[in-house]
Amino acid sequence: MCGIVGYAGRRPSAAAAGELKSHAHGALDVVMEGLRRLEYRGYDSAGVAVLTEAGIDSRKKSGKLANLTAELAAAPLPEATTGIGHTRWATHGGPTDENAHPHLADGGRLALIHNGIIENFAELKAELLAAGAEFISETDTEVAAALLASVYRGEGGGDLALSMQLACRRLEGAFTLLAIHADSPDVVVAARRNSPLVVGLGDGENFLGSDVSGFIDFTRRAVELGQDQIVTITPESVEITDFYGNPASGTEFEVNWDAAAAEKGGYPSFMEKEINDQPQAVGDTLLGRSDLEGRLTLDELRVDPEDLKAVNKIMVLACGTSAYAGQVAKYAIEHWCRIPVEVELSHEFRYRDPIVDGNTLIVAISQSGETMDTLMAVRYAKEQGAKVLAICNTNGSTIPRESDAVLYTHAGPEIAVASTKAFLAQITAAYLLGLYLAQLRGDKFQGEIKDMLTDLAKVPAKIQQVLDNSGQIKELAGLMADAKSVLFLGRHVGFPVAMEGALKLKELAYIHAEGFAAGELKHGPIALIEEGQPVFVVVPSPRGRDSLHAKVVSNIQEIRARGAKTIVIAEEGDDAVKAYAEHVFYVPETPTLLAPLLTTVPLQIFACALATAKGYDVDQPRNLAKSVTVE
Ligand code: F6R
Numbered sequence: 001m002c003g004i005v006g007y008a009g010r011r012p013s014a015a016a017a018g019e020l021k022s023h024a025h026g027a028l029d030v031v032m033e034g035l036r037r038l039e040y041r042g043y044d045s046a047g048v049a050v051l052t053e054a055g056i057d058s059r060k061k062s063g064k065l066a067n068l069t070a071e072l073a074a075a076p077l078p079e080a081t082t083g084i085g086h087t088r089w090a091t092h093g094g095p096t097d098e099n100a101h102p103h104l105a106d107g108g109r110l111a112l113i114h115n116g117i118i119e120n121f122a123e124l125k126a127e128l129l130a131a132g133a134e135f136i137s138e139t140d141t142e143v144a145a146a147l148l149a150s151v152y153r154g155e156g157g158g159d160l161a162l163s164m165q166l167a168c169r170r171l172e173g174a175f176t177l178l179a180i181h182a183d184s185p186d187v188v189v190a191a192r193r194n195s196p197l198v199v200g201l202g203d204g205e206n207f208l209g210s211d212v213s214g215f216i217d218f219t220r221r222a223v224e225l226g227q228d229q230i231v232t233i234t235p236e237s238v239e240i241t242d243f244y245g246n247p248a249s250g251t252e253f254e255v256n257w258d259a260a261a262a263e264k265g266g267y268p269s270f271m272e273k274e275i276n277d278q279p280q281a282v283g284d285t286l287l288g289r290s291d292l293e294g295r296l297t298l299d300e301l302r303v304d305p306e307d308l309k310a311v312n313k314i315m316v317l318a319c320g321t322s323a324y325a326g327q328v329a330k331y332a333i334e335h336w337c338r339i340p341v342e343v344e345l346s347h348e349f350r351y352r353d354p355i356v357d358g359n360t361l362i363v364a365i366s367q368s369g370e371t372m373d374t375l376m377a378v379r380y381a382k383e384q385g386a387k388v389l390a391i392c393n394t395n396g397s398t399i400p401r402e403s404d405a406v407l408y409t410h411a412g413p414e415i416a417v418a419s420t421k422a423f424l425a426q427i428t429a430a431y432l433l434g435l436y437l438a439q440l441r442g443d444k445f446q447g448e449i450k451d452m453l454t455d456l457a458k459v460p461a462k463i464q465q466v467l468d469n470s471g472q473i474k475e476l477a478g479l480m481a482d483a484k485s486v487l488f489l490g491r492h493v494g495f496p497v498a499m500e501g502a503l504k505l506k507e508l509a510y511i512h513a514e515g516f517a518a519g520e521l522k523h524g525p526i527a528l529i530e531e532g533q534p535v536f537v538v539v540p541s542p543r544g545r546d547s548l549h550a551k552v553v554s555n556i557q558e559i560r561a562r563g564a565k566t567i568v569i570a571e572e573g574d575d576a577v578k579a580y581a582e583h584v585f586y587v588p589e590t591p592t593l594l595a596p597l598l599t600t601v602p603l604q605i606f607a608c609a610l611a612t613a614k615g616y617d618v619d620q621p622r623n624l625a626k627s628v629t630v631e
Contacts, residue, residue, distance in 0.1 A: 001629045002101075002115035003038025003087040004197070005031050005214045006178045006188040009205025009235045010081055027051075027083030032069070034207070034214040035085045037262060039065050040270075040415050040619070040626040041210060042089025045100035048072075049111035050080035055182040056111050060100035064620070081235070082186055084178045086113035089625035092121070093138030103142040105133075105149035109182040112145035115210060116195040117630045119173035144171065148179060160189045161232045161241070168193065168230065168243045174372060174630060178208060191230045191243075195629050196370045198396055199223040199231055199238055199250065206233040210627070211370075211394065212255045213262055213413060220258070223250035224396040253396055262413040271416035271508070271608050271618040275601070276467055279460035281421040282597060284410035285428040286456055294450025296436045303405035307387055309441055311361040315354070315386075316343040317377045318365035319628070321419040321503060322426060325391075326365050327496035329430030332593045336438040336452075346377035347631065360386040363433065367414055367422035368627040369397025376631065378402055391429045393422050407433060416619045417626045418507045420604050423500065424463070424597055431456060431594070455590065459597050462588040466601045473585055473602050476567070477609035480534065487528065487535045488515040488603070489559075491552050494538035497596045501536055501603030507621050508611035518555040531563035536606075538599050539570040539577055544592035549574075556580040569599050 007030045027050050035046060046068040047060025057077050061067040065087060086101035093099035102111040118124070121140035124147055129135070133146040148167045156163030160181045168177075174194035180187065190197055190208050200207030200215035200222055207215035208231070212222050225231060225240065229248050232239045240248045267273035290296050314333060316326030323345055330341040344354070346364075356362065362381040366374050369392040378388050378399060390403035393411050400406035409425035435452055438444040480486075486505055490498035499515030506513050516525045518537070529535070537556050542549045553576060556566055560580055568581035571589055578584055587598040611618045 001042050001089040001625045001627055002210070003035060003041040003214065004113055004115050004176055004178055004208065004210045005034035005038065005085040006083070006190060006208030006233065007031055007034075007205070008082050008186055008188050008233045009202060011205065027080040028072075028077055030207070030218065031083040031085035033217050034209055035065055035087050037213040037216065038210055039087050040417055042087050042625045043620050044088055044090050044095030045097070046085070046087045047100045047102050047113070048077070048083060048085040049102040049180060050077050051082040051180045051182065051185060052078045052080045053185070054078070055109060056104070056180065058102050058104065058111055060097060060102065062095050062097050062100060082180060082188060084111065084113050084180055084188060091117050091630055092140045098137045099139050101141055103137065103139065103145040105145040106152060106181070110145065110149050110152065110179060112141065112148060112177060112179045114141040114144055115176045115629060116174035118144055118171055118175060120171070124170065144175070144177060147171075152181070158183060160184045160187060161230060161239075162245065164189045164191050164230050165241065165243050165245055168228070176210065186234045187232060189230065189232045192225055193228050194372065194375070196398060196627070197225055197231070199225065199233065201238065201252070204235050206235065206238050208233060212396065216255060216262060217259045220255040221252065222255055222396055223252050224401060225250045256395065257412050262415055269416065269618045271418065271420065274414055274416050274421045275604050275608060277412065277421045278424050278601065279464045279467070281409070281411035281425045282428050282463060283460040284412070285425045286432070287410065289432055290453050294446065294453050296432060296439055296449070296453070298407060298432065298436050301389070301405045301407060303387060303389065305440055308361070308437060310359050311339060311437070312359045314339055314341040314361045314363060315349075315356060315381070316341060316363045316365060317346045317349055317374055317381070319346050319371055319373050321423050321500060322365040322367060324496040324500045324503070325423055325426035325430060326363070328427050328493050328596045329363070329434065331493045332431055333434035333437065335593060336434045337441060337443045339437065346371070347373040349377045350380045356381050356384045356386040358385040362386045362388040363391060363430070364388055364399055364403060365391045365426050365430070366399050367393045367419055367426070369394040369399040370627045370629050371399070372629050372631045375399055375402065389433070391426055391433070393425065417621055417624045418504060424600065427596055428456070452591070455594060459590065459594060462590060462598055463601055466587050466598055470602070470605045473605050474609040476583055477606045478613045481610060481613040483511055483534055485512040485533065487525070487533065488513065488538070489518040489521065489535060489555060490515070490538035491518045492540055492548055493593060493596050494540055494552070494599065497538050497599050497603070498536070500600055501538070501607070504604055504607035505610065507624060508607045508618050509614055509616065510622070511610070518552050521555055521558065526558065526562065529559050529562040529564045533564045534567060535559055535564045536567045536569065536603065539568055539574065541571045541589065541592050541595060542574050542576065543571070543589070553577060553580065569602055571595075
């Protein structure tokens with residue numbers, strides 16, 4: 001939530017750059033480029049501030065980044081070498097120009113941007129008001145700016161880094177703060193607690209970003225920061241301390257994807273690109289994780305195999321789409337390893353006295369690695385003695401750093417706010433984990449594991465087949481643009497797929513949609529069926545458990561008899577469903593447990609095409625943000 005960028009460097013100004021005009025020059029260009037890449041984190045307003053010899057100058061505007069760009073064209077900012085920028089997802093105060101960041105204080109000599117929520121802002125505001133401070137916005141950020149300014153003029157003694165330390169000690173909640181001051185040219189000071197911040201290391205320039213996309217155009221060398229740290233960047237230096245000024249350090253890492261991976265690659269939207277990236281996302285997640293004999297080698301797991309053998313319960317913690325990946329994982333891991341698996345929404349887990357101990361393995365699934373609800377659940381589980389393994393797509397993010405082990409998905413950057421390729425990569429990683437546990441504990445014969453890996457290796461080409469045959473589903477989506485409500489049914493692993501299909505439609509097309517377990521129909525949801533009600537049904541393979549297929553087919557008959565318009569996702573060769581479906585979309589044959597990697601894809605394509613037909617922005621749906629860094 002909220003994208004943050006900071007820059008201190010000596011890039012030549014636009015005028016001095018001459019021929020290099022196409023490349024970013026000056027702080028403003030660098031910051032705006034970073035904001036463009038971070039806009040997926042929040043897009044209800046945006047703002048920048050630059051530091052020049054004359055002091056601080058800033059612009060901010062409600063709405064998407066394009067509005068700020070227009071504002072900058074109408075009222076340009078001066079050339080500068082130091083700057084900060086912000087794209088907002090509103091928490092305190094609506095998305096107005098006044099509430100947009102940066103917030104100024106100290107008579108306009110200090111500018112501050114913030115991601116997170118300051119929980120004790122009301123108390124601090126009352127104190128600052130009593131001391132004569134004035135506020136023009138409704139935000140907690142302006143309170144933090146005023147606090148920093150008052151400390152700067154008081155015990156901070158005009159030292160921005162020291163003032164930041166002192167101010168942070170008074171703040172409660174989650175925050176990443178970046179500040180510049182007119183008295184400290186070439187300096188950006190930042191702080192982080194429970195909110196993301198990464199440093200980018202350049203040559204004669206340094207960067208700050210909510211994640212590496214904020215500076216990926218300029219450097220691939222990055223530093224992960226720890227909890228409760230302050231970092232001061234200048235063009236030549238990066239200095240890290242804790243909130244008490246004690247020297248601290250971060251962990252340097254190399255970003256393993258490049259700027260091109262975060263571009264649309266010829267597709268009209270990131271969402272379409274990412275849906276089409278899925279064969280590669282799954283393939284890359286499988287890459288290098290087994291040897292020629294079919295033995296899984298998850299070297300990066302870094303957790304004692306004896307601890308894994310002792311596990312007697314697995315709890316998957318995640319939110320949204322990642323939680324649906326967890327539900328798929330439950331079916332597979334329980335089947336392969338005979339270990340009970342519970343799946344719980346991270347935000348529910350913490351508040352119900354969950355029973356976890358040293359033999360519980362927590363699997364935290366998060367694309368961003370920053371979801372606050374999941375991070376808090378991870379911390380709670382660790383306090384109870386559980387081992388935590390993260391399945392994550394983002395290097396350098398907080399959840400893997402705080403977990404005992406990590407299994408990275410290699411989906412590449414996911415920019416569209418609604419998750420697609422990360423979902424398939426998470427499911428793939430969860431399969432690898434399940435098979436690895438089965439191998440380690442001897443729950444399956446090595447040959448069985450090898451066979452399953454062979455089946456998994458065939459999946460990317462099968463996803464490609466689904467993508468290549470997507471014309472028909474896109475056409476249907478265009479015809480259904482006026483639908484008011486769409487239902488999704490599935491059984492077994494098809495149940496989480498149905499819920500994911502419904503979530504995609506809600507998020508992208510703003511249509512009421514619900515996913516149900518097909519068996520639950522008669523216990524209530526069937527009352528929703530009326531003449532013409534569109535219902536997607538995810539049908540299990542007829543080659544799997546017979547009863548499963550037959551049961552879903554009778555569910556289709558039940559809703560058809562009540563007027564539903566049925567749209568069926570079935571396995572190639574399943575002719576039995578044709579008689580009961582208005583439309584059938586076939587996916588290639590694959591073992592039942594692996595089917596979600598295929599059956600999800602038509603539902604993603606449908607939601608994306610329908611939203612596009614309605615003229616909506618599929619990359620940045622209303623009210624959402626990519627990385628939910630507040631609880
Ligand atoms: C839906 C979606 C969200 C995320 C959820 C968890 O399309 O993207 O539901 O899956 O916010 O995010 P991560 O995986 O980053 O923890």
